[in-house]
Amino acid sequence: MLWIRRQNETYIGPSLHFRTIAEILNDNGYSTSGISASPIVGSGTSMDKGFVYFDQTCGHVSINQRRSATDLNQQVFKWLDTYQSGQKPFFLYIHYMDPHNFYRPPPEFVVFGRQGYELVDDEINKKLNTISENFGVSGITDEILEKSGLSHADISRLIDLYDAEILCVDHYIGELFQKLKNRNLYDNTIIVMTADHGECFLEHNNIKHGGSLYKELINVPLIIRIPGLKGGKKIDRLVEQIDIVPTILEATRIDTKQQFSGTSFYCMMTGKGDCGDDQGMAEIPGRNIRTLMRGNSKLIVSPEEIELYNLSSDPGEKNNIKDQRPEMVDELQAALENLISRLKINQTEPVPANNKDLEMLKSLGYIK
Known part of the structure; x- marks a missing residue:
């Protein structure tokens, strides 16, 4: 999502000369739509390239007042209700913002850890943001925590809230699957679920995200369902997010002459062919x-x-x-x-970030 290519120059969004998966699928007869709850995933950063329809209304709020998964699902369901069987095949990109700081899950999902924190959850979130604003996200010591009035018990509470947001998204993705089934779309739909990053809670003296390459930040879920392939298989080999696009194209039998940095891992799911280096x-x-x-x-x-x-x-x-x-x-x-x-x-030369983009990136925790 964020490209930093030259010293002291920050970029956001794909190169204007690079074809996105939406452009490739659009050229191959797919109806391409995107619905985003992120304020930086949309037209302002050229991340809507190739989409015939792109809805970012859920992302037009500040990060601290962001729309939840339930708001996004409402927009997604409206789109699905307009899709008629027999139309062109569709590619639908959905960008949930949960889980993300501020950690404010709906109360019914706060089922982890100790109770009784509810009245101070916002205060703890604010203290975490104060630390990142004043000290960055790396090298956070006990002294910094003490100066900021944040305890290790507070960090544990933030983890509980983060886990609750994951549970919340899991619930609403389940509702999305049910909607696909109700519309008789599920059985013939490839589904890819992943995340752009994890979150740090002092495992290596880091908080939030963007400041390290330890597993709590870069090891993210990747769950794929492809009609016709047997599910329930766990793959232990390493793959990268740059491998997802070539994998989707191979699964949809789309041949393109475009060169990709990533490599398809479709063979890992089928058990056929040479899957390259681990x-x-x-x-x-x-x-x-x-x-x-x-x-x-x-x-x-x-x-x-x-x-x-x-x-x-x-x-x-x-x-x-x-x-x-x-x-x-x-x-x-x-x-x-x-x-x-x-x-x-x-x-490649990605889209340069303007001052407004930089402020948004800072609020999201991607840059200092």
Whole structure:
């Protein structure tokens, strides 16, 4: 969602010269629609490229007063009610904003952890925002927490609220599935569910999102349903979000000459064909922080330090073993540099962000 390509220059949105999946599907006979509750996913950032219809009315509020999943579903259901069987096949992009700070789940979903916090939940949310505004989202110490009046018990409460928002979205996605079934659309619809990022709650002295590449931030759900393929299969191999578009195109049997940085993982679901290397990469270009995961090994490289973790014995990424495994550091660094070269990360020019965009990105926690 956010591109930072040159030092001191921030970009948001796809390159104007890069064809989106909506454009590709539109060219191949699909009716393309998008409905977004995000204030930065829409026409202002060219993220509506290729959509014949794009509704961002649920995103036209401040982040602290954002519309909930129930508001978004109302717009989605209105669109589904206009779709008639026998029309062109459709591609519908739905962008929920929950879970996201401020963490304000509906009361009926607050079923985790201790009770009795309800009267101070907003106050705790405000204190968390004060910390990010004054100190950023990384390197948050106990001293900073104390100065801000936020305790570890308060952090636990925020986790409870975050979990409640996840439960809330799960409920409304269930309602969406039922709506598809009621319209006799479910059985013939490919469904892809994922998230743009996780959230940090001091696992590595970070809060919110945007400041690190640890698993709590970059390991996100990816659930795919494809008609005709048996469900219930868990795939342990690494995939990236840049792999989703080529996977959808292969599943829909659309052949395009466009070159993608990602690779289809359709073979992992069918069990047929060569699925390539078991590795994945993520980055924060503006801070020159990158990670490469290969199998059970994870390398994080930044200007300040190098970190190496064995994800099998240390899934929480707490024990840096770079000094014990220098040969693995060298191997993964070489692979990372080769991957960066192949991806040509800086080749496209995304849409530059204006001052209004920057303020919105700050409120969402993507930049400082």
